[in-house]
Amino acid sequence: MGAKSLLGKWLKLEEDPWHAFDAEATRWIPDVFRVAVWLTRDRDDAEDLVQETMIQAMRSFHRYEPGTNCRAWLIAILHNLNLKRLRKLGRVKMVDSLEDEIAETIMLEPSVPENLEDKQIIDALSELPDAFKSVVILADIEEFSYKEISQILDVPIGTVMSRLSRGRKILRQQLAQVAREYGVGGGRQLTAG
């Protein structure tokens, strides 16, 4: 094959990287946005973060391995960019020992109110400490596996498991608190976990 056909083949394909990215990645924008809102707590900031994420993903698309979970890959990028954003804002917060202690001291898991509204559940989830909230969101809402969450957050799987367990405990406590405040009842008691 001559040089002309050699070069001609790929020079004509310059638009195709977009099509490959579009087919694989852009359909996950709603999912990426949903996580971004949880992380930023502001829709405008979330849109900025999603835009930054998708541009970064497109630039790094050569690193994406076809056949793997593209949604998890995008959310890992989102998470990293959010960490950078928080560092710039000076808002990076580690899981401190106090939060660990709070989770550990919830020995008796409170009742789960049955009549809570969706908004009350979301508000309670929003109030979780960030490290626990991220894991609960990724596991319970986005339904990622422990391994995927471990890769997204860049923490060991054991940490994912413990944060998920503690996060759920705190969430149950917060939901019980909401129920008490709003007089919502009908809950059932969970045993210590």
Added chain:
Amino acid sequence: MNCAEFREMSEAYLNDELLVETNIQVFGHLELCEKCREDFKIRKELRYRIRKAAIASDDLAVDPAFVARLSASLREHAANRQPAWSVWFSTFRLAAATLAIMVLAAAAYLVAPQIFTGSGDLRASVIRTLTEASLMAIAQHDDCAVEKMEMWTSGSVPITPAGQALATAVLGPVSEGFDKNFRLTHAHDCAFEGRIFSHVILDRNGHTISVFIDKTQSSELNGIEPGILVSEKQQGLQVAFFAKDGKGIFVISDLPESENMSLARSLSGSLRLPARV
């Protein structure tokens, strides 16, 4: 399995993270223990409610107008290859020329074996390789062109004797076949993707010309007919490619197409590569 063991595993069971064997044990315990069965039902229900609330929430739903804007923006970025390039083109014309040549060189060489053999899904492979080469070239561009630009133009990085020999080899045919207005900016070797490239950068009346030579002997290129010259416009730059003595050579410049082609033709006919290249 007892109740305490079940409670330890209930979170992982909820997330379907247990091994099949353990799942069977948990399931067996749940069948026998009403208390744990009730506990698990509550945990499962809570998880379901969290997800349902989040998915149904308007506050967490993306605005379709934003998706449309973002898609258009991404498409535009893709059309421009990289958004930063446009800035670089205006700020670092020399760097841009370097980048383009490295992208093309890398893509051609990475893709070449597959094209010659015709094996596999050629189109998909070419797309993937070109994308990969383009994006990797940016890193190389940062390292080779942008970061070292000042050193090159200031002369703080001396040109090695080998680089000088190569530059002389390039300047000779260019000056003879074109005119005497070429000035050497720099000549050096670039390591990229395990290959070593010789890179000569010339200036002609404010125009920047990069000549890029793969130092690796490529058997694939032996199949290319001698004297064939390919010219394409990429990112606003003229790109000419030819093979010489089994090596791929690229000429990239911001000259008009006819001048860039003439330049490449001069080199393809008269260039005698030094022994060390």
